[in-house]
Amino acid sequence: MASNQLRCHYEVLGLSRDSSPEEIRSAYKKLALRRHPDKLVQSGLSQAEATAQFQELVQAYEVLSDPKERAWYDSHRSQILFSDPNSGNSVPDSVIPNLFSFFSNTVYSGYTDSGRGFYKVYSDVFEKIYSNEVNFCRKLGLGLDSVRDAPLIGNLQCDYAQVSAFYNYWLGFSTVMDFCWVDQYDVMAGQNRKSRRVMEEENKKLRKKARREYNETVRGLGEFVKKRDKRVIDMLVKKNAEMERKKEEEKERKKKLERERMERLRAYEEPEWARVNEEEVDGMEGFEEEEDKGKKGNGGKELYCVVCGKKFKSEKQWKNHEQSKKHKEKVAELRESFQDEDDEREDIEEDDLEKNEDVEEIEERFKEDFNIQREWEWG
Known part of the structure; x- marks a missing residue:
């Protein structure tokens, strides 16, 4: 390519003007392998001609792979080619x-x-x-x-x-x-x-x-x-490197915060008032299991002791409770209280009866006095 005559970028890549970005990229990769200066020199071209052909290929790809530059090139292609x-x-x-x-x-x-x-x-x-x-x-x-x-x-x-x-x-x-x-x-x-x-x-x-x-x-x-412009390219490289560095620093900062948080969690001690006795927890779990079993064995119904005010989930628990000393003592106490109430009620009834007899006697006397008075008045 010793001549300064310009060739259309589409011609250089061997593509039509309606080629897609994927087709442009694929064509460039294939031609870049075939037109590498080292291969062209081996085929008999001079170093200058081989370099010129490769640069022509690179320039065509740079323009057509950029949507903005490609649009500009498409609308001014004739002016560029014939200038x-x-x-x-x-x-x-x-x-x-x-x-x-x-x-x-x-x-x-x-x-x-x-x-x-x-x-x-x-x-x-x-x-x-x-x-x-x-x-x-x-x-x-x-x-x-x-x-x-x-x-x-x-x-x-x-x-x-x-x-x-x-x-x-x-x-x-x-x-x-x-x-x-x-x-x-x-x-x-x-x-x-x-x-x-x-x-x-x-x-x-x-x-x-x-x-x-x-x-x-x-x-x-x-x-x-x-x-x-090489200065702009170098500045973009520096900016990208700076952005990557800041990203890495931000990652390290977040990792550090996470490590500190985990260390605080590991070093945390639960206050005494918030601790739960493991034996109580185990006992509650066993009780809950027993309750569940009792519900299943008793058709889901709950048994209730009126004397002691307790609920039982199974027939077995109810029977054991009936045989307990505390239950029997409370039943005896309840019977005694019932007996006392009966005695008091009988005393009250007797008093009421005596009162009623006194009232009847008074009424009889009043009637007798009243009759005597009438006889005296009529006599």
Whole structure:
């Protein structure tokens, strides 16, 4: 590939324009094995030609594997393929530079700021864009304050603040040029006011479209260059390494906290009041088992001793309780209390009877006195 003529990225990978990302990845892996410089040199190509072919393959994959770059390439493929990097960096009969030829890794070699080095080539390109903006302001008398000063691209030795300032400027680029040279109609040649108004509206649409496309092209070039800038790549590697380090530190911190928590749990002693006697627990468990068995053996019914106020879950427990000394004593006490109550009740009844007899005697006497009194009154 000694020639500087550009080939379509799809042609390089042997794919159609509607290929899927998986197909692009698969094609690149296969071709990368076959077109490795060492294999190409063994087949008879020079080292320079073998390296150029492999770089062409890598560039095609870099562009088509990135959805954003692929969309840009698809919409500007003809301009890129037919642009001439040796044409003085300007499109014929145009006042703006031809930027499409610089969307390629072949325009630079290495990361120096001289010759065909990365920082030299793209420094000249962006300087040309900035100069066009300044010249346009001067010619139209807009004032140089209409264009912000553009930061320099720098080189491998400059600090990252300058790198950030450079890409922030060009990724947010907006031209001051009005693109009057793209007008299709001479408004002054219109036959009447209405036709001139129509011509003017069409020219405005063309200017707006050209201006928008130019802004997108400059910003797209800025993104293309940033993605391949070694300083940006190194910074991303550092940031990723820093993120991984922080993740590891966070993992270790969580592990440490978990270890401390487990140590506190192991060292924890339950207070005396919260401890449960194991014998009581075993006794309760045995009692519960006995209760369950009693329920099953007694059809699920509970036996109750009225004298002692206790429940029994099995017939066996009830019989054992009946033979117990405490139960018999309470039964005897209950009988005695019943007997006492009967005696008291008999005494009360006798007293009531005696009272009743006295009342009857009084009534008889009263009747006798009453009869004697009547006889005396009638006599």
